[in-house]
Amino acid sequence: MFARRIAVVGTGYVGLTTGACLASLGHRVVCADVDEIKVERLRQGQIGIREDGLAELVSEGVAAGRLSFIVGAAAALDELEREGVPVEVIFLCVPTPMGVGGIADLAAVEAVIEEVRDALPPNAVVVNKSTVPVGTADRTAELLERDDVAVVSNPEFLRESSAVNDFLHPDRIVVGSSSQDAAERVAALYARLGAPMVLTDAASSEMIKYAANCFLAMKLSYVNAVAELCERLDADVADVTEGIGYDRRIGQAFLSPGPGWGGSCLPKDTQALLQVADAADFEFRLLRATIDTNTRQYQRMVDKIRTAITGKRTGSLTRRRIALLGLTFKAGTDDLRSSPALGVAALLKQAGADLVAYDPGVLADEVLIEGSLMTVVDDPYLAAKDAEAIVILTEWPEFRTLDWSRLADAVAVPTVIDTRNLLDPDVLRRAAFAWVGIGRTMRG
Ligand code: UDX
Numbered sequence: 001m002f003a004r005r006i007a008v009v010g011t012g013y014v015g016l017t018t019g020a021c022l023a024s025l026g027h028r029v030v031c032a033d034v035d036e037i038k039v040e041r042l043r044q045g046q047i048g049i050r051e052d053g054l055a056e057l058v059s060e061g062v063a064a065g066r067l068s069f070i071v072g073a074a075a076a077l078d079e080l081e082r083e084g085v086p087v088e089v090i091f092l093c094v095p096t097p098m099g100v101g102g103i104a105d106l107a108a109v110e111a112v113i114e115e116v117r118d119a120l121p122p123n124a125v126v127v128n129k130s131t132v133p134v135g136t137a138d139r140t141a142e143l144l145e146r147d148d149v150a151v152v153s154n155p156e157f158l159r160e161s162s163a164v165n166d167f168l169h170p171d172r173i174v175v176g177s178s179s180q181d182a183a184e185r186v187a188a189l190y191a192r193l194g195a196p197m198v199l200t201d202a203a204s205s206e207m208i209k210y211a212a213n214c215f216l217a218m219k220l221s222y223v224n225a226v227a228e229l230c231e232r233l234d235a236d237v238a239d240v241t242e243g244i245g246y247d248r249r250i251g252q253a254f255l256s257p258g259p260g261w262g263g264s265c266l267p268k269d270t271q272a273l274l275q276v277a278d279a280a281d282f283e284f285r286l287l288r289a290t291i292d293t294n295t296r297q298y299q300r301m302v303d304k305i306r307t308a309i310t311g312k313r314t315g316s317l318t319r320r321r322i323a324l325l326g327l328t329f330k331a332g333t334d335d336l337r338s339s340p341a342l343g344v345a346a347l348l349k350q351a352g353a354d355l356v357a358y359d360p361g362v363l364a365d366e367v368l369i370e371g372s373l374m375t376v377v378d379d380p381y382l383a384a385k386d387a388e389a390i391v392i393l394t395e396w397p398e399f400r401t402l403d404w405s406r407l408a409d410a411v412a413v414p415t416v417i418d419t420r421n422l423l424d425p426d427v428l429r430r431a432a433f434a435w436v437g438i439g440r441t442m443r444g
Contacts, residue, residue: 003027004189005083007076007090009112011038011069013049013163013264014129014156015093020054021167023061025192028083031069032076042069050334050361053164073112077119086121089186091154092140096130098268103275104133113143122148125182129156131209131269133276137177137202150182153202155209160263161332172196176205210276213269214287219254220261221293227257227439228300237439238421257438259393259419260297260340262329267294267338298343301391302351305417308436309389318352321412323387325380326394326420327359327367334361341393344419346370358383360396384410395420404431 003026008019011033019031033039041048045062047055061067070076073090080087092112099105109130120126126149128137141151153176158166173190177183178201187197198208227237237257245252261267270291277284307313309320329339336342345355346369357367357376364378377383380399384390384407392399400423408414414433416423421437428435 005080005085005088006030006189007032007073007080007087008093009033009073009076009090009116010093010095010108010130011035011042012093012095013051013160014158015091016042016047016049016058017051017054017158017163017167018091018093018129018156019067020057020061021164022189023064023067024057024168025189027066027189028080029061029067030076030079031067032073033069033071036071039069039071050332051161051163052332057164073115074119077116081121087124089125089127089189090116090120091127091129093129093156096132098271101275104131104268104272106132106136106139109136109140110143113140117144117146120144120146120149124149125152125185126150127152127154127186129154131155131213131265131272132206133272134203134206134210136206150177150179151202152177152179152182152186153205154186155205157209157212160335161330168193170195172198174198174200174205174208176200176202176208178202210269210273213266214273214290216254217261217266217270217294218286218290220258221290221297223255224257224260224297224438225293230439234441235439236441240439256395257421258297258340258395259301259344260294262338262340262343264329264335264337294340298340298347301344301417301419302347304419304436305348305389305391306351308415308417308434309413316352317348319354320352320389321354321356321387322348323380323383323385323390323411324355324357324374325359325383325390325392325399326396327357327376328361328394331394331396332361336362336367339394342367342369344391344393345374349374356383356385356387359394360398381406381410386410386412388413389415389417392416392418392420392422395422397422399423400427404428404433408432 006027006029008015008031011031019029023029045059047058077087094108096104137151137153155174173195175183175187183199230237241255244250245255274287306315327341349372355374358380364376366373367376408431416433417436425435
């Protein structure tokens, strides 16, 4: 395999993982960011992201002279040029936040194109790795105004907290372009990974990313709805999902019910595809229902908590003290973006509850939720002090091994509402806690 000369623009989750992993595959990579402080920290090996194995890959790449960091996309091209061979592939990994009406905001992509347009050598390839609306590759090509530079879509499917592993052991690699040659050159960068390769046109490649994330969201909304039905029919969702998951067409993954799905991708991508469908005059009812089911899930969790604390579906939560365990959108990350835990917390706050939270990934402080402050402490036992209920909102494995007898002594009322079905009901029962899960009967 030939080592290629690559610039990666944007050093967030996607960019930094892409840069470090491509360097580990033997390529020469310069990562660029507009944030000078971030670049300086990266040069010192401070990656600022909680991601298994990433810090090691970054320091290995830097030590081997294959990975470096610089301020500005144009400067990254200059650095490679100075080394004697110009850039061959430039990856755009800049943020595409949800803009007006749910459509991704492409200002950052446009700014990079503007910056590098005249500096790109002939035959270079511009690769879009950010999740962008279908048609962005064509739009990027128009902005570039360079017939000698091809644009390729190569979406990433990384999950936060397992990004390095996902990059190095992907289920598939998707590359789309109107230029067969450019697509093959990008695909060749990953040759060592031996993953299935889907080579297609740019619009299909962009669509694959949305279709995948929206399918995952739909799967979770479906499971959360099935869990609700299980509660009403006295069935156990854990057994139901195990039973359906053995069907290879369904699979065991992504079948855990929860307080709703969140994070930086699924909420943004479901909204974006809905807008794209609307613009294409297609009423995507299934996707709309997927999103609505998720929004209702937060309220459903609050109803559960209300019933557990007051004994009534309509009881008042005003000044009821509730301990929240978990705030991040999933375990293993410090990311609070579109976290369902915060969605539930905001509704509890609106209902007048008095909240104290603990999360292993979040520093003790105060977190702003929907305009009001919530106290975050650095000790789960302190969070539980005098609480009328403990609510598990994120599936941190360490919550399983807390000293539940000690927690029973700390709380005012020993009740746990476990929105992730994380805990062992028998352990809780032995510690004299009443346990309420999702879609499960107490037989646990
Ligand atoms: C997701 C996609 O999985 C990834 O392919 C894409 O590149 C980016 O978006 P990520 O945002 O890291 O990755 O989170 P993911 O692990 O998919 O979880 C999304 C949400 O679903 C979280 O809130 C999580 O707690 C929830 N979830 C996941 C469940 O409630 N149950 C499950 O079984 C799995």
